[in-house]
Amino acid sequence: MCVGSTASYLTCRSASTSSSASSLKGRKPHFDKILIANRGEIACRVIRTAKKLGIRTVAVYSEADADALHVRMADEAYCIGPAPSAQSYLRIDKIIDVCKRSGAQAVHPGYGFISENAGFARALVDAGIVFIGPPESAIVSMGSKSESKTIMANAGVPVVPGYHGSNQDPDFLAEQAEQIGFPVLIKATHGGGGKGMRVVHTRAGFLPALESARREAEKSFGNGAVLVERFVERPRHVEVQVFAAADGGCVSLWERDCSVQRRNQKIIEEAPAPGLSPEIRAELSEKAVAAARAVGYLGAGTVEFIFDKDTEKFYFMEMNTRLQVEHPVTEMITGLDLVEWQLEVAAGNPLPLNQEEIPLVGHAFEARIYAENPRNQFLPDSGKLAYLSTPTPTHAFAPAVPITARSASEAMTVAPVVGAMTAPSVRVEQGFEAGAQIGVFYDSMIAKLVVHGRDRTEALRALRGALEEYRVVGVSTNVEFLRTLSGHEAFVAGDVETGFIPKHEASLFPAVGEPDAEVLAQAALYVVLRERPQLTASLWSSLAARRFGGDVYERLITLQTDDASEPIAVHVSPRAQHQFDVTVRAGDSERVFCNISAHLVDSTTLSVTIDGARRSTTVVAHAPSASASERLHVFHGSRKTTLHLPAPSWLLALGGDAHTAARGALRAPMPSVVVDVRVNVGDRVQAGDPVVVLESMKTETVLRALVAGVVRAVGCKKGEMVEEGRELVDVEPEEVSS
Known part of the structure; x- marks a missing residue:
């Protein structure tokens, strides 16, 4: 088995190649100290690998991130400005100054911010600092989607028909769109992440969409130039991870499918891509390597393709000259640490493995956990992570995979899972902890949930199970939506495309029904036990749940949901120690639960037994502000129910007219x-x-x-x-x- 470090990769390689001795002999040492010019989960991810290798780390942070996790994880940390990224994370001069002050020999840019800024790469080289990424020339060539498509076409890589020139006159671009034929895609020539991208279906809608795309691109990337190309009606988004070294070695680490997106941004990725034949995989890998070689690439990169579901043809879309957000799924099917590979290549060493040695084992998924409201067009949310509980990870890095040379045809097929990999694996790539503030200045991603299984079915089952364990309070999240998505019939069948969410909107967003009476009963029990813990003491057992005056003790809990116009009444009456009768009245309906056994395990865990079935329910109480009513967040199976306790009297007085005022x-x-x-x-x-x-x-x-x-x-x-x-x-x- 190959695990952990590059030394172990090279040791494994020695068993299958005669060149290992020379690979080890000329190997250059790692850096002593690196700076991570980023924040959030990717900064934490890089720090973990650096710590594994004994490399010291330097973090930079804005004033808004003074207490961030990546700041606490690093060996050193330096504030580089106010919250707006233009005054902090995008300040090249400040980052280079910190490198000099700290003695950092190299900079890892992560993704986003200035990770694909050719000027940053050049400034680092001029300052004698190593950029852990591709050369400036490659960033320039691939950073322009127009120039990159010309280069790819010359290298024999298929490209989508469209206008990729420099003429940015609005009327000229509108004419080009008409010649291409609607619908067309307007896309910023620089940057990524779905910013500066608009689909246009008519000539009348072209100019307003162009203006919006340019404005968004200018703010995100400092460049408002766009290209216009044919919009493929039923596309898949398939991308290939490539790696290249200074000695000319260049390999494909197989493909990922990132088709399911919202707001032109990915939310769930998998590797390998479902439904691809070994022949298509081979062709994709070949063209991706050709693309990297065409620009003299170095380090980790991703070549993105549009895959037409109707014709099964693929077209070059763009190349991301950095490590991708979704790189963990590639790590999980190969058993490799891609950040370690980046450090190895940046130090001047060859690739740890040849193409025929790179594993392709099992199946992996990554689900991005965002602070956002899926039912409100996935708009971002912000606020304090008042409560955060994640699935228990089984691995911090990818599980070990045997490294054995395979023939060219064997390399394109998924190898069977063996040994310790027979159990599903779970990773949580996290950048924030409970108490952290999710602000409005940066991306709203909280974490990435990554799973691996022997095949796609097992990996999906592991993903759904892990999502059910996620608990977040304080901001709206997409966790419940991801659970629905991962269990959707079409997604389970691998029938994915970039329009998956709008195509299946009705089934992905079923009507929100009234909260389950059992959930309401448990919420009320939580309130009673939290406020009156003596209800479960032995005194009540001896008094048969009666007051000294002889009347039966009864507690009325008033609850209300966001959507309900009428409050819900829940009556709780103790019977004996840990035993209760509960009556739930919502509108004209009534549900009675007799002889429920309940007690608080801790401040957020309620243990209940109803009708002989025992379960543990998480209930988190949270008041968004000092003046707001308390909210109860009940996590029951895969669903989160939010209740208000109690509704303010002025809101109750407004009744149904509040929504139409x-x-x-x-x-x-x-x-x-x-x-x-x-x-x-x-x-x-x-x-x-x-x-x-x-x-x-x-x-x-x-x-x-x-x-x-x-x-x-x-x-x-x-x-x-x-x-x-x-x-x-x-x-x-x-x-x-x-």
Whole structure:
């Protein structure tokens, strides 16, 4: 078995190649100290590998990240500016200054921020610091989606038909779109992550979409240039992990499928891609390696392809000149540590393995845990992680995989799982702990959940089980959505495409029903036991659950959900030690539970026995602010139910009219920066007209008028930070104004 370090890779290699002696003889040592120019889970990920190898680490952080996990994990940490990334994580001069002050010999950029900034790579070289990434020339060539497509076409890599030139005149681009044929895809020529990308179906919608894409690209990457290309109607997103070394060695570490996306960003990835034949895998790998060689690549990179489901043809989309967010799934099927490979190559060493030695074993999934609200168009959320409980990891890195040379044809097929890998593996790539603040300045990803199994079916089962163990309170998350997605019939069958979520929207977002009576009963029991722990003491057993006056003790709990217009009454009556009768009344329905056994295991764990079935339920009490009513978050199986305790009297008095009192009012759906205000008081608008543009976590959101009418009030201005729920624009409906 091969485990852990590069030395063990080379030892394993010696068993199958005669060149291992020379590989070991000329090997250069690792760096003594590196700086990680990033934050969150990727900074923590790099630090873990560095610690494994005995390399000291330097963290940089903004004022908003002073207490962040990556700051505490690193050996040294330096503040480089205020929260906005333009004043901190994007400041090349400050990062180089910290390198000099700390003595860091090399910089790992992670992903995002300046990881694909050619100027940063050049500045490091000029300062005598090693950039743990590709050369500046490769970043420049691949950083421009237009230039990269020309290079790829010349290298024999298929590209999507479109306009990739330098003419950025809006009318000219609109003409090119017509020649290509709608629908077309507008895409920023620099950067990634779905920013600056718009699908346009008509000529009339082209110019507004172009303006929006350019503005978003300019803010995200400092470059608003775009390309226009044919939009493939039923595409899959398939990408190939490549690695290249200074001695000319270049390999493919197989492909990943990243098709299921929202807001043009990935949320779940898997390796290998489902349903691909060995022949297609071989061709993808061959073209990806050709792409890397065409630009003199060095280090870790990802060549992304659009795979047309209808024709089974693939086209080069772009090359990401960095380590990808989803690299752990590749690690899980190969047993390799790709961050270690990056450090090895950056130190000047050859690739640890040849192409025929790279394993392809089992199946892996990665689910990205985001602070966002899937039922509100996946808009980002922010706030404090009041409570966080994750599945128990089985591995910090990929499980060990045997390294044996295989023939070219064997290498394209998935090898059987053996030995210690027979049990599913779970990794949690985490950048935040309970108590951390998820702000509006950066990406809203909290963590990545990674699983590996003997085959896709087992890996999916492990993923669903691990998602059921996730517990997050304080911000909305996509955990429950991911659980639904991973169990969806089409996803289980591997029938994936980039339009998967809108295609299956109805089944992915079933109507939210009334909370289960059993959940309500458990919530009430939690409140009673938390407030009156003596109810389970022996005194109650001796008194047969009666007061000294002879009347039966009864506690009324009032609960309310976000969607319910009427409160729910729950009556709890103790019978004997740990025994209760509970009656739940919601509207006209009533459910009675007799002789429930219940006790608190700890402050968040309720143990109950109902109808002979014993279960453990997590209940977390949380008040978002000092003035807010307390919320109870009940985690029951794969579902999280949020209840209010109690609802404020003024809200109860408003009743159902509260939802219709201001139906022309537009409120901020999340904490945001106001990018643009399109209306003034007195303007007349039509339903659907854009009135305010917001930005949160590098994503633009356009708020549109809900009704036709006259703008009665504008409660925000350009450049202002607004909190969630703040009224931004109020439109007086036409029928009222007339």
